[in-house]
Amino acid sequence: MKAPIMEVFSSIQGEGLLMGRRQIFVRFAGCNLSCNYCDTPESRDASSGERVSVEELHETVKGLITPDFHSLSITGGEPLLYPEFIEEFLDGSPYSALLETNGSLPENARRIAHLFDHASVDIKTPEHFSEDTRGDSTKSDISWSRDIIDREIQVVNILISKGANTYCKVVVMPTTRADYIGNLAKRLREDVDEPEKLSMVIQPCSSPGGWAGNTPRLLEMSQEAGKYMDVYVIPQMHRALGLR
Ligand code: SF4
Numbered sequence: 001m002k003a004p005i006m007e008v009f010s011s012i013q014g015e016g017l018l019m020g021r022r023q024i025f026v027r028f029a030g031c032n033l034s035c036n037y038c039d040t041p042e043s044r045d046a047s048s049g050e051r052v053s054v055e056e057l058h059e060t061v062k063g064l065i066t067p068d069f070h071s072l073s074i075t076g077g078e079p080l081l082y083p084e085f086i087e088e089f090l091d092g093s094p095y096s097a098l099l100e101t102n103g104s105l106p107e108n109a110r111r112i113a114h115l116f117d118h119a120s121v122d123i124k125t126p127e128h129f130s131e132d133t134r135g136d137s138t139k140s141d142i143s144w145s146r147d148i149i150d151r152e153i154q155v156v157n158i159l160i161s162k163g164a165n166t167y168c169k170v171v172v173m174p175t176t177r178a179d180y181i182g183n184l185a186k187r188l189r190e191d192v193d194e195p196e197k198l199s200m201v202i203q204p205c206s207s208p209g210g211w212a213g214n215t216p217r218l219l220e221m222s223q224e225a226g227k228y229m230d231v232y233v234i235p236q237m238h239r240a241l242g243l244r
Helices: 054-064 083-090 106-115 143-161 178-191 215-226 237-241
Strands: 002-012 022-028 050-053 069-075 097-101 118-122 165-172 198-204 230-233
Touching (some): 002 054, 002 237, 022 054, 050 054, 083 106, 097 106, 106 143, 143 165, 143 178, 165 178, 178 198, 178 215, 198 215
Parallel strands (some): 069 097, 097 118, 165 198, 198 230
Antiparallel strands (some): 002 022, 002 050
């Protein structure tokens, strides 16, 4: 079996609750969404990856193991586009693994959730997509995104039920309203089956800049989310250090 893979490399995890851990990143090519802040736009197109077999991937990973290795990061693109490949790759694997997913494919998550010890599930906001389609998260109304949030919550519930340490990641802009983040956290609190097992990571978007003078807004977002759930504010560390 083969799947399109952009790159396999060893580095330090620069996001979320495994930040600082040495990981081997397996980045799949292809994505079913198109976020405007995407930091791996080249990986959206499945045809941009090299088709690699499970055996070849095992060999590549083995050659990258270092003494400080913590876990695999199965990322993309969107890795849940390739559940059969991931199942074959991780089934019987001796390594711990983190799934980094956009959370939009619950049926595929159901098939392989048990293979992950850790999971990061994106919670998308209207600002992540082009202007005409998705409403406006500079307002507090979250109803625009009912379908995608429903799917993200399903994926969170599946992963937690299978024992993965799961957090949700919300990329925010200087324009994102704190009460929008609060409403997202409220929705998660209400609809996640075991909300005490879920944390929210608020991740300031690196690319647009503009945080100078706007960092108090991060405190407001954290406060609003903290009314409903465990919350962190964590920027991308690998960018600050010039790591991959
Ligand atoms: S879901 Fe992730 S990989 Fe896909 S477009 Fe959005 S940020 Fe990029």
